[in-house]
Amino acid sequence: MNHFKLIIVFLFLWTGYTVSAQSARVKGVILDNENHPVGDVNIVAGDKTTKSDAKGHFQIFVPSNKKVALIFTHISLKMITLTVNLKPYETFVFNPVMNNSEEQMGEVFVSSKNKKRVQGITVIDQSTIKKIPGANAGIENVLKTLPGVNSNNELSTQYAVRGGNYDENLVYVNEIEVYRPFLIRSGQQEGLSFTNTDLVQNVDFSAGGFQAKFGDKLSSVLDITYRKPTQFGAALEASFLGGSLAVDAVSKNKKWSAVTGVRYRNNSLLVNSQDTQTNYTPTFADIQTNINYDVSQKWQLSFLGNISQNKYLYQPLTRQTKFGTIDQPMALAVYYEGHEKDQYDTYFGAIKTTYKASPTLAFKLIGSLFHTVEQEHFDILAQYRLGNVDEDGSMNPDNVDFTRGIGTQFNHARNDLDALIANIEFKGFKEWKNNSQLEFGLKFTRESIRDRVVEWEVIDSAGFSINPPILDLPKNNQPYEPYTGPLLPYQNIRATNFNDINRFSGYAQWNNKTELGSSQFWYTVGARFQSWQVSGADIEGKNQTVFSPRVQFALKPDWEMDMIFRLSGGLYHQPPFYRELRDMNGVVDPNVKAQQSVHVVLSNDYNFKMWNRPFKWVTELYYKSLSDVNVYSIDNVRIRYVADNNAKAYAQGLDFRLNGEFVPGTESWISFGYLKTEENYENKGYIARPTDQRLKFAMLFQDYMPNIPSVKVYLNLVYNTGLPGGAPAYSDPYLYQNRLNDYRRADIGFAKVFVDSSNQHLKTGWLKNFKEFSLGLEIFNLFNNQNAITNTWVRDAYTKNQYAVPNYMTSRVFNIKLNARL
Structure with missing residues (x-):
C-alpha cells in the first residue's frame, strides 16, 4: 500500500x-x-x-x-x-x-463555533469504531489508540488515562453515568462493555481538564450518545467471537422511536491461544434498549435499559511457558486440578425527561437504578515443575535436564457481592443572546453494598509449606531443620461488609464567548461540590465535603492559520467509591478521604489542509499534582487499595496527535505520548506508580486496495513501554521494583464490501435487500508478539530464589466477521 x-x-x-x-x-x-x-x-x-x-x-x-x-x-x-x-x-x-x-x-x-473543539474534546466517528479490528472491538478499542490512553491488556475494555487507574474514568451514556462490575480480576472475565457500539450516535472523549458539569473523577470523561432513529433499520454482525443484532423502530406518527441491541460473546478463541490449556465455557450476553417519546415539541421522554449476564466457567488443565535467556533457557510446566465459577448479573434502568421551556431555557430530570449480583468462586490446585531446558534447544517443558523446583499452589475463593446504586439528578440550561450560557445541576446518590470476601492461598515447595512474607515468623529453613512456627496460608483475606453511602453533589458553570481585539475568546468558569457519608452495621463514618473549582480558556487568533490555543484545569476531587474504601485485607474504612488533584492542561489545535484534504495536529502538555493519594496495586485488572490517603503523587506528560484523511474519505491518525507519574508514600521517597507508562505510540489507519477499491484495510497498532507491574502484589515496592516488557500489538482487518452507499445503485439479486453488506478477515496480534500482563512467581528450592514467569496474553488469532445492514 x-x-x-x-x-x-x-x-x-x-x-x-x-x-x-x-x-x-x-x-x-x-x-x-x-x-x-x-x-x-x-x-x-x-x-x-x-x-x-x-x-x-x-x-x-x-x-x-x-x-x-x-x-x-x-x-x-x-x-x-x-x-x-x-x-x-x-x-x-x-x-x-x-x-x-x-x-x-x-x-x-x-x-468558528465548534464547541467541542474549543472544549478540547476528541470526537470519534461511529463508523470508525465499527470498522477497526481488535480482540475487544468497540469504543474502548479505539480509545486505546489515542495519546495519553494506555492499556496492555487486549482482553480488557478498561484503560488508564495520563497516570490514573481504571477507577478514575467517567463514562456517560445519554448523560447517565454507567458502572462496571466490582469483582472482576482478569480481563478474560469481563465479557461485554456496557456500551453497545451498534446503538451509538456520538462519542466524545476528554483526557483531562474537563468542565465542572462532568462528575467527580480524576482522569477522563467518555460521553456517549445513543441515536434516535428516523426510520426502520437493522444491523447484524457475526464472527467467531460472537454476534450482535440491532433494530431501529419508529412509529407512524414519529412520536415513538427505539433502538434495541442484543449481543453474545465467547472469548474461547482468544483464551485458547494462551499458554494455559483449559476447558473454557463462557457465556457473555446482554440486551439493551433506548426508547424515546416526544410528548410535544417542548417535552421529550426517554428510557435506557440494560440486562447483562456474564458467566465465566474456567477449568485450567495444563500450562507450559518458556522463559529465561539464551544462555539459560528455562521452562515451567503446570498441571491443574479444580475449576473457577464466576457470574456477574447486572440490571440497569434510567428515565430521562427533557422540557424546553423556550428556545433558550431547558430542564432535565434523570433517574437511574443499577443492580449487580456477583460471585467469584474457585478452588484450583496447581502442581508445577521448574527446570533448565535440555541442550538440544527444543524448549519443551517436558524435556528438562535439571529440575530446579517442584511444588504446589492451592487457591481458594468464595467472594460474593450485591450492590444497588440509585441516582436522581436535576439539570438546567439557560442561554442568552450575548453568547453566554449557564449550566447547573443537583444530584443525589445512594449506594448499598453487601460484600463477603473469603480468599486464601497455600504454597508448598519441595515438601514444606511457605509462610506468608508479611509476618514476623520464626526462620523457616526446611527441609534442613525442623520448623517450630505455625503453619499459615501464604495469603489470607476474610471480611464481611454491609455498607450504605449517601452522596449529594452539584455543579454550576458559566460559558461565554467574546472578542479580544480581532481574536475570538471563549471561557468557562465553574465549580462542583460533593458531600458524602459512609455507614454500616458496626461503623459510622464522618460526613465529608469537597469543593472543586474549574476553568477553561480558549483563544482563536485572527490568523490565516486555523489555530486554537487552550488552557484548562482546576481542582479535581475523587470521593472514594466502594472499592477505594476497602483495604488490602478487605476491611472497609468509612473515613477514607477524597483524592485531590490540581490539574493544568495547555494545548494547541491546528487545522490545515494537505493534499487538498483536511488534517488536524493537536499538542497537549499537562501536569497533575495529587494529594491525599490512596495508593494501590494492580493484578491484571483487579485494583487493591491501601485505603489510608497517606501519599502524594504527580503526573506529567506531553501528547501529540495527527489525524486526517490520509486516504480520501476516511479518517486515520497517529498518536505519541510521554508520561511520567510517581508517588511518595509515607515520605519514603518518590517511586513509579503502577500506571507509569513512559512512552506510547499508536496508529489507526484505514485504506483500500488500489486495484480493488471494494477491499478495505484497517490497521490498529499500539506500542507501550513496560509498566512497573512485574513484582508480586504483596511485595514492598520500595524494596523491589520490576517492569514488564514493552507491549507491542498490531491488529489488521480486511473487508470485502459487497454493498455500501457508493454502489447501491448497482446491487442486484439478494443484495438489493441490504444497505450494507461486507465479509472480513481479522488477524489479531499480527506479528505474534509475546506480551505479558503479570508474572507468576515460582520458588527454586535449591537456591531459595524466586523466578518471574511471564503470564502471556493472546498470540496470533484469525477471525472471520460478517456485517450487514438493512
Missing part, C-alpha cells in the same frame, strides 16, 4: 506544512419530508459540483471569507438555495429537508 509510505515520509518531513489554497467545506445529509434520505441531488457552488449519495450524504469545498451560493436541485423536488460565508478550513454541517411544494432560500454567516 503506497499510503503507508506516504505516512512515513510525512512523519519525517512534516514541519508545519500548509497549503496556500484557503477553502472551507459544507457537508451534511439531505432528507425528504418523511425523513428518508435523498440521493442524486445536484449541489452547485460556483464552478464546483457534486451529488448526494444513496444515503443522502454530500460534501463540497467552497472558497472561504466570501459569500458563496449553494444550489440544491433534484428531478422531483423543489430547489434549495443557501448562501454561506465561512472561515478558512471551516466545516459547516447543513442537513436540508427537500419537499415538492415550495422552494427554500437562506443565508448563513458561520464563524
Whole structure:
C-alpha cells in the first residue's frame, strides 16, 4: 500500500506544512419530508459540483471569507438555495429537508463555533469504531489508540488515562453515568462493555481538564450518545467471537422511536491461544434498549435499559511457558486440578425527561437504578515443575535436564457481592443572546453494598509449606531443620461488609464567548461540590465535603492559520467509591478521604489542509499534582487499595496527535505520548506508580486496495513501554521494583464490501435487500508478539530464589466477521 509510505515520509518531513489554497467545506445529509434520505441531488457552488449519495450524504469545498451560493436541485423536488460565508478550513454541517411544494432560500454567516473543539474534546466517528479490528472491538478499542490512553491488556475494555487507574474514568451514556462490575480480576472475565457500539450516535472523549458539569473523577470523561432513529433499520454482525443484532423502530406518527441491541460473546478463541490449556465455557450476553417519546415539541421522554449476564466457567488443565535467556533457557510446566465459577448479573434502568421551556431555557430530570449480583468462586490446585531446558534447544517443558523446583499452589475463593446504586439528578440550561450560557445541576446518590470476601492461598515447595512474607515468623529453613512456627496460608483475606453511602453533589458553570481585539475568546468558569457519608452495621463514618473549582480558556487568533490555543484545569476531587474504601485485607474504612488533584492542561489545535484534504495536529502538555493519594496495586485488572490517603503523587506528560484523511474519505491518525507519574508514600521517597507508562505510540489507519477499491484495510497498532507491574502484589515496592516488557500489538482487518452507499445503485439479486453488506478477515496480534500482563512467581528450592514467569496474553488469532445492514 503506497499510503503507508506516504505516512512515513510525512512523519519525517512534516514541519508545519500548509497549503496556500484557503477553502472551507459544507457537508451534511439531505432528507425528504418523511425523513428518508435523498440521493442524486445536484449541489452547485460556483464552478464546483457534486451529488448526494444513496444515503443522502454530500460534501463540497467552497472558497472561504466570501459569500458563496449553494444550489440544491433534484428531478422531483423543489430547489434549495443557501448562501454561506465561512472561515478558512471551516466545516459547516447543513442537513436540508427537500419537499415538492415550495422552494427554500437562506443565508448563513458561520464563524468558528465548534464547541467541542474549543472544549478540547476528541470526537470519534461511529463508523470508525465499527470498522477497526481488535480482540475487544468497540469504543474502548479505539480509545486505546489515542495519546495519553494506555492499556496492555487486549482482553480488557478498561484503560488508564495520563497516570490514573481504571477507577478514575467517567463514562456517560445519554448523560447517565454507567458502572462496571466490582469483582472482576482478569480481563478474560469481563465479557461485554456496557456500551453497545451498534446503538451509538456520538462519542466524545476528554483526557483531562474537563468542565465542572462532568462528575467527580480524576482522569477522563467518555460521553456517549445513543441515536434516535428516523426510520426502520437493522444491523447484524457475526464472527467467531460472537454476534450482535440491532433494530431501529419508529412509529407512524414519529412520536415513538427505539433502538434495541442484543449481543453474545465467547472469548474461547482468544483464551485458547494462551499458554494455559483449559476447558473454557463462557457465556457473555446482554440486551439493551433506548426508547424515546416526544410528548410535544417542548417535552421529550426517554428510557435506557440494560440486562447483562456474564458467566465465566474456567477449568485450567495444563500450562507450559518458556522463559529465561539464551544462555539459560528455562521452562515451567503446570498441571491443574479444580475449576473457577464466576457470574456477574447486572440490571440497569434510567428515565430521562427533557422540557424546553423556550428556545433558550431547558430542564432535565434523570433517574437511574443499577443492580449487580456477583460471585467469584474457585478452588484450583496447581502442581508445577521448574527446570533448565535440555541442550538440544527444543524448549519443551517436558524435556528438562535439571529440575530446579517442584511444588504446589492451592487457591481458594468464595467472594460474593450485591450492590444497588440509585441516582436522581436535576439539570438546567439557560442561554442568552450575548453568547453566554449557564449550566447547573443537583444530584443525589445512594449506594448499598453487601460484600463477603473469603480468599486464601497455600504454597508448598519441595515438601514444606511457605509462610506468608508479611509476618514476623520464626526462620523457616526446611527441609534442613525442623520448623517450630505455625503453619499459615501464604495469603489470607476474610471480611464481611454491609455498607450504605449517601452522596449529594452539584455543579454550576458559566460559558461565554467574546472578542479580544480581532481574536475570538471563549471561557468557562465553574465549580462542583460533593458531600458524602459512609455507614454500616458496626461503623459510622464522618460526613465529608469537597469543593472543586474549574476553568477553561480558549483563544482563536485572527490568523490565516486555523489555530486554537487552550488552557484548562482546576481542582479535581475523587470521593472514594466502594472499592477505594476497602483495604488490602478487605476491611472497609468509612473515613477514607477524597483524592485531590490540581490539574493544568495547555494545548494547541491546528487545522490545515494537505493534499487538498483536511488534517488536524493537536499538542497537549499537562501536569497533575495529587494529594491525599490512596495508593494501590494492580493484578491484571483487579485494583487493591491501601485505603489510608497517606501519599502524594504527580503526573506529567506531553501528547501529540495527527489525524486526517490520509486516504480520501476516511479518517486515520497517529498518536505519541510521554508520561511520567510517581508517588511518595509515607515520605519514603518518590517511586513509579503502577500506571507509569513512559512512552506510547499508536496508529489507526484505514485504506483500500488500489486495484480493488471494494477491499478495505484497517490497521490498529499500539506500542507501550513496560509498566512497573512485574513484582508480586504483596511485595514492598520500595524494596523491589520490576517492569514488564514493552507491549507491542498490531491488529489488521480486511473487508470485502459487497454493498455500501457508493454502489447501491448497482446491487442486484439478494443484495438489493441490504444497505450494507461486507465479509472480513481479522488477524489479531499480527506479528505474534509475546506480551505479558503479570508474572507468576515460582520458588527454586535449591537456591531459595524466586523466578518471574511471564503470564502471556493472546498470540496470533484469525477471525472471520460478517456485517450487514438493512
